[in-house]
Amino acid sequence: VHPVYADLPTTIFEEMSGLARQTGAINLGQGFPDDAGPMALRRKAGEALISGTNQYPPMRGLPALRQAVAAHYARTQGLNLDWEDEIVVTSGATEALAAAFLSLISPGDEVVLFQPLYDAYLPMVKRAGGVPKLVRLAPPHWRFDRAMLEAAFSDRTRMVVLNTPLNPAGVVTPDEDLALLAEFCVRHDAIAVCDEVWEAVVFDGRKHRPLIGYPGMRERTVKIGSAGKMFGMTGWKVGFLCAAPDLTRALAGAHQFLTFTTPPNLQEAVAFGLGEPGDWFEAMPAGLQRSRDRLAAGLRDAGFVVLDSGGTYFLNVDLNASGIDEDDRTFALRAVRDHGVASIPVSAFYAEDPVRHILRLCFAKADETLDEGVARLARAR
Numbered sequence: 598v599h600p601v602y603a604d605l606p607t608t609i610f611e612e613m614s615g616l617a618r619q620t621g622a623i624n625l626g627q628g629f630p631d632d633a634g635p636m637a638l639r640r641k642a643g644e645a646l647i648s649g650t651n652q653y654p655p656m657r658g659l660p661a662l663r664q665a666v667a668a669h670y671a672r673t674q675g676l677n678l679d680w681e682d683e684i685v686v687t688s689g690a691t692e693a694l695a696a697a698f699l700s701l702i703s704p705g706d707e708v709v710l711f712q713p714l715y716d717a718y719l720p721m722v723k724r725a726g727g728v729p730k731l732v733r734l735a736p737p738h739w740r741f742d743r744a745m746l747e748a749a750f751s752d753r754t755r756m757v758v759l760n761t762p763l764n765p766a767g768v769v770t771p772d773e774d775l776a777l778l779a780e781f782c783v784r785h786d787a788i789a790v791c792d793e794v795w796e797a798v799v800f801d802g803r804k805h806r807p808l809i810g811y812p813g814m815r816e817r818t819v820k821i822g823s824a825g826k827m828f829g830m831t832g833w834k835v836g837f838l839c840a841a842p843d844l845t846r847a848l849a850g851a852h853q854f855l856t857f858t859t860p861p862n863l864q865e866a867v868a869f870g871l872g873e874p875g876d877w878f879e880a881m882p883a884g885l886q887r888s889r890d891r892l893a894a895g896l897r898d899a900g901f902v903v904l905d906s907g908g909t910y911f912l913n914v915d916l917n918a919s920g921i922d923e924d925d926r927t928f929a930l931r932a933v934r935d936h937g938v939a940s941i942p943v944s945a946f947y948a949e950d951p952v953r954h955i956l957r958l959c960f961a962k963a964d965e966t967l968d969e970g971v972a973r974l975a976r977a978r
């Protein structure tokens with residue numbers, strides 16, 4: 598077994614969802630909505646399964662989907678992407694990340710990553726031979742500054758990985774921080790891999806700004822999206838890689854031997870959803886914002902200190918500030934085993950020097966589920 602995988606624990610999401618299934622707990626842990634997703638897309642996927650070819654689609658993805666992705670990003674983020682040369686459809690953002698790391702990192706290259714980090718990054722970066730340089734972000738603002746970037750970047754920096762909106766923190770990276778990061782990427786001739794799977798899930802009138810739109814970044818950024826997150830169907834695993842043609846050629850080279858392609862009926866359905874979204878991209882975040890507010894209000898009434906959430910399906914509770922001195926993992930395990938409510942300890946998103954007093958809760962759930970979750974968390978305090 599390669600050393601990277603030798604002692605790798607099962608991901609915290611699987612662990613907590615497994616415990617929730619075993620104990621019949623309410624699952625506010627792993628991030629997924631508790632409904633099946635928009636009916637029009639499910640119907641389209643079903644129709645395409647019955648009447649479509651079901652044979653290999655083109656390696657870079659169905660033209661209709663790549664065109665729809667380009668049009669969607671032009672409309673929502675002002676980007677000008679060439680659907681033929683600058684977009685590849687992948688089997689989820691996870692495959693897109695793997696393709697980026699495999700094709701762009703050479704052994705010994707330094708890769709700047711921000712903690713808390715989505716747990717898939719580090720094993721893949723290390724397996725590709727990358728040397729991680731971690732920047733530690735902390736609550737309540739989870740921001741980086743010039744000194745932190747100075748300490749992390751060097752003349753060996755090949756890549757920086759940015760996730761905004763940030764899972765688990767729920768923060769949308771502010772414009773000035775993006776501009777600062779762009780400055781460092783240009784200065785160090787580094788590639789930015791931007792995990793923007795939560796781009797459509799932002800609240801309170803915020804706008805997601807893609808780093809690829811910043812000066813000097815168009816040629817050096819790999820932008821990654823996920824239809825699973827855009828349409829609230831996390832099991833669908835349809836992702837997008839967007840980058841300048843030279844980068845895209847390298848990414849497609851890795852993609853063709855990872856999965857080669859992604860089920861055609863799902864691609865057709867996502868193309869349809871992006872092409873005829875109706876008010877989805879306003880109504881979906883508005884609904885989630887109401888759920889966020891309901892969960893936050895319930896938790897505050899129960900005496901918990903809740904951090905701001907500007908995007909994603911998640912809000913965070915500060916356990917220490919709420920008067921609980923257990924660490925996050927101990928509290929989370931006790932809550933799921935003894936009180937029937939699953940959550941995610943944020944320490945699982947740190948590879949070193951973890952923040953241990955923050956608990957992540959998923960609010961993409963029905964009101965009754967959120968209310969019952971609050972009642973159970975209140976009993977766990």
Ligand code: PMP
Nearest residue numbers: 689690691715764792794823825
């Ligand atoms: N990156 C982040 C930050 C995520 O939160 C997730 C899933 N929640 C992914 C990547 C994986 O996306 P996908 O399911 O499209 O592979």
Ligand code: GLN
Nearest residue numbers: 610611626627628629764
């Ligand atoms: N991204 C999801 C979350 O943060 C989990 C994805 C997974 O289970 N791998 O909850």
